[in-house]
Amino acid sequence: MMKQKKCIIIGAGIGGLATAVRMAARNYSVIVLEKNNRPGGKIHQIQRDGFRFDTGPSLFTLPNLVTELLDLGSDSSGSKFRFKKLKNVCRYFYDDGTTINVPENPTDFAKEIEKKTGEPAENILNYLKTASDRYLSSADLFIFNSLKNIISSARKKQPGELMPLLKVKPLRTMHNENQRIFRSPQVIQIFDRYATYNGSSPYKASSMLNMIAHLEHNEGAFFPEKGMYSIVEAVYQKALSLGVEFKFEKKVTGLTSKDGRITKVIADEEEFNADLVISDMDVNTFYRDSGRRLKMPRSVRKPSLSSSALIFYWGMRRSFPQLDVHNILFSSDYAGEFRSIFKEHQLFDDPTVYIFISSKIVESDAPKGQENWFVMINAPSTDQAGMQDSVDKARRKIIEKIQRTLKFDPQPDILFEEVATPQTIETNTGSWKGALYGNNSNSIWSAFLRHQNKSKEFGNLFFTGGSVHPGGGIPLCLASAAIVEKEIEQL
Ligand SMILES: Cc1cc2nc3c(=O)[nH]c(=O)nc-3n(C[C@H](O)[C@H](O)[C@H](O)COP(=O)(O)OP(=O)(O)OC[C@H]3O[C@@H](n4cnc5c(N)ncnc54)[C@H](O)[C@@H]3O)c2cc1C
Incomplete structure (x- = not known):
């Protein structure tokens, strides 16, 4: 029998998971090394006091990319992954009292x-x-x-x-x-x-x-019947069913190479032989943390990062019929907001506030009559320590915005709060400075400057996920996995 080729994937974000499924379906022996104790990376959840919050992505488009992935190999599980089309895509609120509902x-x-x-x-x-x-x-x-x-x-x-x-x-x-x-x-x-x-x-x-x-x-905008984290659960189960081996709490700290090929991946002093290596780590973090002096492409030497986020997860005592699943309370100075994020690298005083309430569609996400609020504002990607003052100020500004736009004070109804900042996003996912989508697209050339899916330096090293081509967001991460598969088939 022919020896199976060994493929090591670094990181179990959605890009790493999707690539693991694709490579296992092609009969590679796949090991995923993940520093956390769970799969999903930026797609994660918090469960507390009867509430469940999706902590990262909330908007789900192109669900067929997930079902196609689940249908790979002999055991097709795409039809078991259930999702709904949202009747209302979003609800927009402006300071002057205008409300615009967006039917599908x-x-x-x-x-x-x-x-x-x-x-x-x-x-x-x-x-x-x-x-x-x-x-x-x-x-x-x-x-x-x-x-x-x-x-x-x-x-x-x-x-x-x-x-x-x-x-x-x-x-x-x-x-x-x-x-x-x-x-x-x-x-x-x-x-x-x-x-x-x-x-x-x-x-x-x-x-x-x-x-x-x-x-x-x-x-259309869609939502999984059991919330965003169920995308990870479905793809993870699919990978297991194809024989992918996951090693959690294994942080990759180095690579060894010979004759232009990566030969071993080192994680917590354990060495893994590899025929192929695919990194799902944020590509900026990969070059800086992989323990080798790899040749950094220009986009990594001087990254032009996407925005990050400051998010409050609030368990709310009651429900709010004026709100929908996705709600945007627009800044009255949008140009000022983006200047502040990308030029001044500061939180803005009149931020656009996004309120996402999954319990409006997944009833089990909050106790009866209550709601799980995910309240997010754009933030600069930053590794600045001591953000606590800014977090407290941002909370005040968000509450003022809700009072001004929606005409009520949410504070008395907040049962508990959890917070995510650019720093916690970086610590939890390895995302450089907490950037949500790798590099930004703030130039016409951005798409061409993204890191490619195949290394120019090593013949058997590939890159998947939201920080490389074609870009961030779940659909593009799934596309990157398909591109990596094609590149490997062409070797
Ligand atoms: C707050 C927020 C909101 C978002 N909203 C949306 C949205 O609404 N819709 C949408 O489509 N997308 C959204 N996104 C973007 C989307 O979440 C990402 O593009 C996507 O999940 C990134 O997946 P990935 O595979 O690139 O890797 P990640 O999810 O970044 O995972 C990388 C994995 O690599 C692991 N890792 C890092 N370093 C090492 C190491 N040295 N050794 C081993 N493992 C390592 C990490 O622990 C992590 O598990 C949002 C993201 C965030 C954070």
């Missing part, structure tokens, strides 16, 4: 916008159609393809073939394009917000990213 149907959404802001419904529908056309014509080339192939196919194209891509006006920022299309500042703010889906600023990111709106509005 684009026509109903467009009508609601026209009613609340005067922006013609037709403008919204045209915008979403353009976002859809752009996504469908570019996703296979830009998302589900290796960076090397993207660059070489762009080089091979005739100028005429590149014209449709240039129609997108990539040199324009998201905000500039949205400002040209819409009259209502409130509508511009809704569509500018999609830059935060990969931790970027709408005032810097290319208008190419406007296609993100397609995912939520045309494809």
Whole structure:
């Protein structure tokens, strides 16, 4: 019998788990080394006093990427993973008292916008159609393809073939394009917000990213029946069923190499032989912590990081019918907020507040009549110690914002609180300075400067997860796993 090739995966985030499933389905012998005592990385949960909180991602798009993964190999478990399409994608609140509800149907959404802001419904529908056309014509080339192939196919194209891509006006920022299309500042703010889906600023990111709106509005926003952590549980179980071996509380501290190949991975003084090594660690942390003087690509030497977050998890004594699953209380100075995060590296005094309440859809996530609030503001990625003063101030600002916008004081109803800061995110997941999505997309070149999935230095070293190509967020991490699989098949 042919000897199975050994594949070591560093990190059991969603990118590492998905890559483990793919490699095991291809009959590799797979070992995952994870520093924590659990799988999931940034996708994690807190359980306390009858409440359950998803602590990281809350928005779930493109669920077919999860079911396709679960259907790999002989034991297909995709149909056992249950999720629902949300009837309302989001609810937006502004300081002037305007509330905009976003029903899943684009026509109903467009009508609601026209009613609340005067922006013609037709403008919204045209915008979403353009976002859809752009996504469908570019996703296979830009998302589900290796960076090397993207660059070489762009080089091979005739100028005429590149014209449709240039129609997108990539040199324009998201905000500039949205400002040209819409009259209502409130509508511009809704569509500018999609830059935060990969931790970027709408005032810097290319208008190419406007296609993100397609995912939520045309494809839909979904939610797993048992919460976001059930995505990890399903993929982890799938990996186990394919024979993947997990070693928890094993922190990788070094690699050994010979003749341009990684030969061993060292974790807590134990050595693991490897034919292939795939890192799901934040790529910036990987280069700095792997115990070797690896050649750092430019994007790692001078990383331009995505935003981080400050999150309060509040067990709430009662329920709040005016809120939905996803709620945004917009800053009245959006440009100031992004300047503060990306230029001044400070929390902003009038932050946009995101309140996510999974118990609105997963009843068991809070005791009857109560709610689990995940209250998040954008924060700069930082390793500054002593953030406690800023945390206390931010809590006050958030409460003032809720009082001003929603017209009630949440404080008396907070039963308990847990907090996540850029520092705790870094400690818990190894994410450099707590950045949620690796590098940001605050330049037209960002997509091309992301770290590639295959090492240029070592023939058997690969990278998966949200800090490398094609980017952060669960769908892109799942895409990175598929790209790594393809790259390995081509060896
Ligand atoms: C607060 C927050 C909100 C978010 N919101 C959304 C959202 O709504 N929707 C969405 O799609 N995405 C969202 N994201 C982003 C999404 O969570 C990430 O893109 C994705 O989970 C990253 O997965 P990953 O595989 O890259 O690795 P990670 O989840 O970062 O996992 C990396 C793993 O590597 C392990 N590790 C690190 N160093 C070592 C070492 N030396 N040895 C062994 N193991 C190591 C870590 O412990 C960790 O388990 C959010 C993230 C956060 C934090």
